[in-house]
Amino acid sequence: MEESTKTQWNQAVQEEAKEFRSxxxxxxxxxxxxxxxxxxxxxEICLEEMAExxxxxxxxxxxxxxxxxxxxxxxxxxxxxxxxRRNALPENIREQMWNRxxxxxxxxxxxxxxx
Numbered sequence: 001m002e003e004s005t006k007t008q009w010n011q012a013v014q015e016e017a018k019e020f021r022s023x024x025x026x027x028x029x030x031x032x033x034x035x036x037x038x039x040x041x042x043x044e045i046c047l048e049e050m051a052e053x054x055x056x057x058x059x060x061x062x063x064x065x066x067x068x069x070x071x072x073x074x075x076x077x078x079x080x081x082x083x084x085r086r087n088a089l090p091e092n093i094r095e096q097m098w099n100r101x102x103x104x105x106x107x108x109x110x111x112x113x114x115x
Contacts, residue, residue: 009057016050016058024049032062043069 021029028049029035031042043066050059063070 012057013061016055020050020053020055020058023053038066038069040069040072044073047073 017032021032024032025045027042028046031038032046036042046062047059050062
């Protein structure tokens with residue numbers, strides 16, 4: 001990264017960090033300011049609030065600062081996605097369900113028009 005770009009990025013991170021500290025929950029503040037030892041739960045609380053308040057540069061810098069917690073979070077997300085894929089209904093069943101819903105709505109619409 002070029003020095004000027006790096007300086008701009010650092011400034012953006014600092015500005016977002018200042019804003020984050022003023023807006024975040026007390027719990028996130030304690031973890032973020034290291035008044036509480038960083039845990040996986042604390043890391044996730046901070047990231048969630050950073051995403052909620054739209055602090056992308058801070059999110060990236062924070063993730064880089066805690067790579068082990070970030071990796072665990074990614075693994076958890078991948079596991080959830082895999083479980084969702086395994087538990088998802090087959091396409092033909094979803095289509096059948098959708099068709100039933102549409103048919104029911106059409107019947108209700110027809111009944112309303114006939115009244």
